[in-house]
Amino acid sequence: MSDEKLPVASRRDTARGLLTALGHRRGLVLLALVTLFAGVGAALVAPWVIGLMVDDIVAGGSGLLPFGLVLAASVVSAAVLTWVGRVLLARLGQGTIREVRESAFRTALAQPTSRIEAAGTGDLVARLSGDVRAVGEVVEEALPAFLTAVFGIVLSLIGMGALDARFALAALCAAPVQFFALRWFLRRSAPIYRAHRAVVAERGQRTIEAVRGVDTVVALRTEERHLAGIAEASEQAIGLEVRATRVRNDFNVFLNGAEFLGLAAVLVTGYFLVAGGLVELGAATAAALYFLGLFGPMSSLLYRIDDLQDAGASLARLFGVIGLPSPAPRTQERPARRGAIDVEGLRFGHRPDRDDLAGVSLRASAGERIAVVGASGAGKTTLARVLAGALPVSGGDVRHDGRAIGEWHPRDLQDAVIMLSQEPHVFAGTVRDDLGLFADADEERMLAVIDALDAHWIHRLPEGLDTPVGESGHPLTPGQAQHLALVRVALSDASVVILDEATAEAGSADAEILDDAAARAIGARTGIVIAHRLTQAVTADRILVMEDGRIVQSGTHADLVETPGPYARLWAAWTAW
Template sequence: MTAETRGTGETVEVGRDADAEAGRTLLPVATPREAARKAWAAFAGHRAPLALAGVMFALSGLAGLVAPVVFGRIVDAVTGSAEGPGGPGGSASASALVWWGAGAIAVAAVVELVAAWASVTFLARAGEPALARLREEVVEVALGLDHEVVEKAGEGDLLSRAGDDVRVLADALTKVVPLLVRSVVAIAFTAVGFFALDWRLGVAGLLTLPFYAMSLRWYLPRSGPYYRAERAAMGARAEALLTAVHGSATLRAQGLAPAHSERVGHASWRSAAIGLSVWNLLTRFGQRTNRAELIGLLLVLGSGFFLVRGDLGPAVTVGAVTTAALFFHRLFNPIGAVLMIFDEVQSAGASMTRVAGVAQLRTAAPAPTPAPGAPAPLVIEGVGHAYDAGRPVLADVSLVLEPGERVAVVGASGAGKSTLGQIVAGRIAPTAGTVRLGDVPVAVHGVAARPPVVIVTQEVHVFAGTVRDNLTLADPDAPDERLWEVLEHLGSAGWVRALGGLDVVVGEGATALTPAQAQHLALARVELADPQVVVLDEATAEAGSSGARDLERAAARVVQRRTALTIAHRLTQAEAADRVVVMDGGRVVEVGTPAELVASGGHYARLSAAWHA
């Protein structure tokens, strides 16, 4: 664990993140090599613009050498020195050389400007599609993650990677990478120019490198932990904010808002404190960089003084030393840029490893399997599950649902009903047992465009867009006639027409739908997707007393001709089922028709009596 003591007296720990302290299992982070491979793979198909960008960066670097060389020639001409560094000789007058040099500098400036613009343009043409591809891959993988994995990591960790980290990479692509490449090219070409003037001047310039190296050696070991901690702290801050927003009503009702506000403030300040410590470290690094620049310039000018006098071997001209000094002065910005953007490079690198870590969670798609020719039974065999080791919520659940059968699962809160529904739908991988549709595991079926098992829960989302957009998510090719047919079948066409039809924009910032209307759209998507099996878990809970009948009628129509597993929170749902499964403590304790279970006098009979009473 690394700690930094700030001027306020507070010690900021950067080796420990808040998520780890909270016991969360964060999503994986890729190694730098894996992240580099992922970044290079993202450029596939866009490497020609990348190569052109490299050529333009090189041209810009060459054009930048013109001005120091021309000034050196002018100095030699004015001082009457012998042959300048590649100059035209003593026959050219000083005034003519000045005009010639001014024109050369002007042309070089235009070339450098155009090349710099072209380099950034070509880099954007290569990088923006690569970044978009990487972002799409992260979102695609995130959407396919087991929600248990997301819950253990915290939504903030995933959100910060898909949001903050991708934003850092986007900023690096447009700002950091062009500056870094341009600076490295300028340093390389200027170093060659030093030795082209005189190898002794080149050695004098190289003697500065140890001082820059000492600055980096001081900075790098200290900065790395800060940037990793900063990214993790941003994830913890996002998690705290999300919890506050999603649970605001509950927090206010329970009087917990001040305590949670303090938690958000702590997470925000921790992120800010690490950021301030980074800037403090960066300022101290800048002081060491300026010291190296001073030493380097003194070395070049000092050695130039003795070289002009001829004390160190063959003499060089004043113009050559002038060019060397201008070369080194020209390196201030490139070297300073390379060193000073190390924080952004490291931050971008940390973000890339986090983004690549999510992309690595992509699981290999199973080999395609043919869909059954006829509806197949749903087989639940020996299913068990534990969210935490040693604390099972399901144990040895075995059921067979025949094609077209409607089965309701009832039980007290905590009996494991919803967990069973999530496992049947393929949302959770059971820790024991299997779920099959016929002879094929549900997980294999789930990679198809039309999954054979679909779940509808109480928590449904209205996507920003038109009503048509929300419906055609399930069937992009469905014509309007089919959409209206489904809405009529489910009894939803009336309120859709009242809103303005399929083209009305709904969702955040547009027409707001009631919870019951949002559930109607979710059920309509199920009808359009046409799955073999439907799992309903509190799918009608948001209707309220006024809309419960309409929503339950729509749900009943969705499960017609399909195998249905209903997690019943109203006993009326169980009474309409072909069979009822009663769960208690994660186990199946009763199975039978509603009438049979009432007559048996067991768990279901007591629930029924309490409900009707």
């Protein structure tokens, strides 16, 4: 499991964040609560009317029709008001959830890539999907039931007290048992729910890693090891769910005992009060009905605390993401961008005890195209990601256009530097949508860039620019996906383009086309090309050769191929192959 999990907000921070979100909808909060309260109050008119009917019957009266009409009106008005209240509450809850989800997503996108990767993307996915879903289910089902139960309990006790205060006191005999049962339940269940959420996130992370690297997993024949890891996390989740079920069952025993104690107290009190002539039989009947009516709300209240606690754990995880540091708003004008890069003594290590980059220095003039080559594990991708701001600088100095990379506002740096990796993502939507995600380009410019990069296959798609692609859309070959990503790069107005083996997945038939498209996508801008094929390096203005996190050679292709060293050996092996 990762040692740098995303944080979980404290109860105080979670409550503060939730109240802030609800504060944006004060009117809807008030209207929903008042309507739901009125619906519960209308429903509780029934026991009082039944008590009056009993007294009327005992007195020999026969006017039951008025009582029946009042009962019918009570039931109908309660149903209507409760329905309206639940609808308003659903609107309130879903709107609040949307705000929390979007805030969490926006904050997550603002984090350095290294932070999310260190925590594990599975944890973030679990929070933005599973935790949001859990909160949504509670808002739709548990929250209305919980509030209805609270209002029902309060109004029932008021109703019993209005009949005779001793009925309310008798009903409260069950409260100590319920209180201690609830404390016992919360104390034992809270750690289980937190652990369950963490294990589910870990299982998601392991599943995502196995699916993303399925080719490698199969090639190395490690399927069973990955399945065993997922099974281990699943067994832990099942074990925690079983423990939670046992705790809930024990809690249920306490609740049944409390209900028996309270009902017995109310019936005995009613017996003595009626026998002593202190209250009418109808009042005792109404009191008993009020307490019987408490069974459902009380059980719902205490059981729904279970659901609310689960949702609270999910909200704490979401507000933990929202609480991550985010870039402050821009306070100055965007800096001028030329594309010059200066690196002095750069050090970086994925682990504290090891440098993956050690003493790297380089200078790229504005508009210069530099190819970086070297064996696998030499540090090429790490260097590219540090230059793009995706990884922090551990030591040394990295400057874009004369400013230290740490002095750039993240949004400005993202605008100035664009990086395309070996596995470009095809976003769900039309080709037009995909190309318009990172640049405000009209159709005329899109078509011009498509033609400039020889991506004519886009015109031959079933609906051209309006063809759906991505998941469930028109399937694209790996070469087409990379070509589409290069068109996106060309449409951006970044001053620095970093291509990290961005055409590596292309087959031999697509290689030449994509290499040419990559060069055209960079255009006159500064280009850092992590070269998968040495043919990409031949046309570069300068070549950097890396070994063990260091730059060991620098020069043009013509100079390096004539100089004995690692590049000459790489070129000899490449041309021999």
